[in-house]
Amino acid sequence: MHFQWYPGHMTKAKRMMQENIKLIDLVIELVDARIPVSSRNPDIDELGKNKARLILLNKADLAEDRWNDAWMEYFREKGFSVVKVNSKKGGGIKSIQGVIQEACKEKIERDRKRGILNRPVRAMVVGIPNVGKSTFINALAGKSCTKTGNKPGVTKGKQWIRLNKNVELLDTPGILWPKFEDQNVGLKLAFIGSIKDEILQTEELAMELIKFMNQHYPGVLEEKYEVKAEPDAYAMLSMIAESRHCLLKGNELDTGKAAALLLDDFRSGRLGRLTLEYPQDVC
Numbered sequence: 001m002h003f004q005w006y007p008g009h010m011t012k013a014k015r016m017m018q019e020n021i022k023l024i025d026l027v028i029e030l031v032d033a034r035i036p037v038s039s040r041n042p043d044i045d046e047l048g049k050n051k052a053r054l055i056l057l058n059k060a061d062l063a064e065d066r067w068n069d070a071w072m073e074y075f076r077e078k079g080f081s082v083v084k085v086n087s088k089k090g091g092g093i094k095s096i097q098g099v100i101q102e103a104c105k106e107k108i109e110r111d112r113k114r115g116i117l118n119r120p121v122r123a124m125v126v127g128i129p130n131v132g133k134s135t136f137i138n139a140l141a142g143k144s145c146t147k148t149g150n151k152p153g154v155t156k157g158k159q160w161i162r163l164n165k166n167v168e169l170l171d172t173p174g175i176l177w178p179k180f181e182d183q184n185v186g187l188k189l190a191f192i193g194s195i196k197d198e199i200l201q202t203e204e205l206a207m208e209l210i211k212f213m214n215q216h217y218p219g220v221l222e223e224k225y226e227v228k229a230e231p232d233a234y235a236m237l238s239m240i241a242e243s244r245h246c247l248l249k250g251n252e253l254d255t256g257k258a259a260a261l262l263l264d265d266f267r268s269g270r271l272g273r274l275t276l277e278y279p280q281d282v283c
């Protein structure tokens with residue numbers, strides 16, 4: 001399966017991030033818990049070197065919990081602080097303040113030795129499009145926070161959200177584009193909806209998803225759509241079309257509609273909690 005990706009304003013976004021990163025102590029990087037490695041941009045390790053690092057396995061509600069735990073272990077071993085979160089429902093958000101303090105304890109200690117007390121930790125949220133950055137910032141900041149900067153009488157500059165006396169968050173998240181010279185990575189990003197469907201053939205993508213499901217989650221599609229197990233992906237897609245009454249004029253099966261339905265069910269968690277990559281497959 002071949003497709004191309006046009007990164008648009010990538011250079012500008014990267015430059016903005018390079019500038020913003022100078023201002024902060026902590027990088028809060030969101031990844032998609034279903035594909036924690038494929039949803040990262042490797043540039044972030046270079047950009048964020050010398051900063052405290054926190055990885056959030058976001059959309060943890062959509063991924064299998066045993067794999068969420070395995071991925072937490074994986075990132076911890078690499079020296080990151082890690083929390084699994086569901087930004088949409090607020091799961092895991094409460095623990096973040098404590099984890100931020102822990103992740104930044106060296107900086108807090110350095111400040112203390114220099115006689116600087118109570119300087120808040122400054123953090124920036126980064127991640128690929130659609131990973132949940134805005135949802136997370138809203139969940140973390142809630143309603144009680146105040147914005148600083150860019151107000152009349154306040155020094156012109158960045159907008160910071162003061163979460164409490166200990167933490168300030170840059171209010172614009174850093175957008176990183178995923179990298180996928182590897183077609184497999186591209187495919188997984190397309191499954192979760194990070195690459196627009198127009199770039200890809202919906203039916204072709206749905207068939208790839210069927211192959212993945214048959215291999216890693218046998219029985220799930222059969223049960224959900226009340227169809228028989230079928231090794232041929234197109235035959236299975238046709239059966240889904242039949243079972244869900246996706247029909248064109250003249251009662252011909254509408255496999256395009258069935259493909260869109262399948263992808264939508266997968267993306268919104270209606271096929272259950274599913275993880276698409278596993279720590280043992282990456283080094």
Ligand code: G4P
Pocket residue numbers: 058059060061062085086087088089127128129130131132133134135136
């Ligand atoms: P971005 O700023 O990184 O681009 O992402 P954004 O917050 O806009 O979130 C993208 C989509 O992901 C939104 O869905 C959002 O609701 C959903 N989302 C974010 N965090 C979570 C999570 O932890 N769990 C789940 N299940 N979904 C999450 P949407 O369909 O675009 O909008 P909506 O229909 O939810 O309003």
